[in-house]
Amino acid sequence: MIFTRPFQVLAVEDSDTDFERIRQLLEAEARQLRLTRATDLKAAVQLCSEKAFDLCLVDYQLPDGRGIEFAEQVKQAGRTVPCILVTGLGGESLAAEAFRRGFYDYLPKHELSRAVLPRSIWNALERARMLREIEEATRRISELSARDKVTGLWNRHRLDERLAEEFTRSQRYKVPVTIGICDLDHFKQINDSFGHACGDSVLRTAAELMKTALRQTDFIGRYGGEEFCLVFTNTDLADAALCCERIRQRIEAEKQATDKGETFSITVSFGLSQCGSQHGSVEALISDADRALYAAKNQGRNQVYLCVGGSLFPLVQAGGPNSVPEPDGGSLGAHGQETTN
Numbered sequence: 001m002i003f004t005r006p007f008q009v010l011a012v013e014d015s016d017t018d019f020e021r022i023r024q025l026l027e028a029e030a031r032q033l034r035l036t037r038a039t040d041l042k043a044a045v046q047l048c049s050e051k052a053f054d055l056c057l058v059d060y061q062l063p064d065g066r067g068i069e070f071a072e073q074v075k076q077a078g079r080t081v082p083c084i085l086v087t088g089l090g091g092e093s094l095a096a097e098a099f100r101r102g103f104y105d106y107l108p109k110h111e112l113s114r115a116v117l118p119r120s121i122w123n124a125l126e127r128a129r130m131l132r133e134i135e136e137a138t139r140r141i142s143e144l145s146a147r148d149k150v151t152g153l154w155n156r157h158r159l160d161e162r163l164a165e166e167f168t169r170s171q172r173y174k175v176p177v178t179i180g181i182c183d184l185d186h187f188k189q190i191n192d193s194f195g196h197a198c199g200d201s202v203l204r205t206a207a208e209l210m211k212t213a214l215r216q217t218d219f220i221g222r223y224g225g226e227e228f229c230l231v232f233t234n235t236d237l238a239d240a241a242l243c244c245e246r247i248r249q250r251i252e253a254e255k256q257a258t259d260k261g262e263t264f265s266i267t268v269s270f271g272l273s274q275c276g277s278q279h280g281s282v283e284a285l286i287s288d289a290d291r292a293l294y295a296a297k298n299q300g301r302n303q304v305y306l307c308v309g310g311s312l313f314p315l316v317q318a319g320g321p322n323s324v325p326e327p328d329g330g331s332l333g334a335h336g337q338e339t340t341n
């Protein structure tokens with residue numbers, strides 16, 4: 001084992017004689033193992049909640065309870081610590097109980113020696129280190145499998161999972177959920193003019209702008225190449241459309257720069273659809289938002305289009321605040337015209 005620091009070991013032992021024996025048996029390891037003592041469970045749990053110990057050597061019989069319950073008590077205090085049960089009593093059934101309760105080892109006091117005690121401690125520390133590595137690797141794997149590498153947003157896989165949950169929730173409890181699909185306009189030209197790395201940087205900037213514009217309860221993922229899917233929970237079409245319009249304006253206003261210092265700006269198009277009883281599946285909901293997006297593209301890009309009751313409308317600014325058409329098409333603004341592609 002390679003040490004980067006001394007390990008902190010807490011001995012929970014009420015007997016002065018037994019503690020002194022443990023200290024002597026570990027004398028040769030004193031530089032790598034720093035020993036602290038607690039004489040009852042309460043003090044030991046308190047110490048563990050104040051300081052991160054690497055290992056606890058716990059006596060079985062303590063003035064205020066059974067040492068075998070120590071690990072659970074520490075856990076309740078919000079910590080986990082590897083523990084070894086050191087006992088003058090007991091036999092196989094106690095050993096079995098100790099292992100069942102997560103103790104790393106069980107050591108009868110009469111068997112302790114300069115060989116046995118350090119070996120058990122090093123084994124426990126090594127096992128704890130491996131467990132931490134496995135936990136960290138598992139966390140990284142699940143993070144990587146959920147995230148898109150370029151933007152750091154959720155990837156399609158994770159997005160589909162969450163969207164399916166929200167869709168079901170919306171259908172069951174009749175809460176409004178609106179989705180928006182956003183596609184960067186003429187993005188291929190950016191790659192062609194300024195290079196792929198610049199394209200990646202534009203994707204990151206757009207992703208960041210969108211993410212920061214959303215509420216905590218909304219979510220966003222990278223849907224495809226330069227397409228993003230925004231999911232507005234507990235939000236109807238009108239509110240989601242205004243949010244998308246704000247994002248559209250912010251992205252248009254944002255100055256993008258190449259690594260040579262050239263500046264340019266980009267625009268995005270949005271297609272929106274609110275989850276409703278007419279949507280038999282998530283795919284049907286996405287298909288409506290997609291149709292609205294294609295309408296936004298066909299009608300000149302850099303705008304927000306909505307699918308309302310199966311028909312497609314632009315979000316219009318009729319000389320004032322943006323307005324969203326009613327399902328019957330009642331409040332179309334100046335250039336409001338139905339698109340049917």
Ligand code: GH3
Nearest residue numbers: 150183184185186187188189191196199200225226
């Ligand atoms: P439109 O306005 O119709 O959406 O035009 P567009 O050029 O954005 O659409 P098109 O689908 O023709 O091109 C999308 C481009 O996105 C092509 C592809 O090379 C680029 N792209 C996809 N994923 C990435 C990526 O991860 N990084 C970069 N830099 N480019 C990407």
Ligand code: MG
Nearest residue numbers: 183184185187
């Ligand atoms: Mg595009």
Ligand code: MG
Nearest residue numbers: 183225226227
């Ligand atoms: Mg595209």
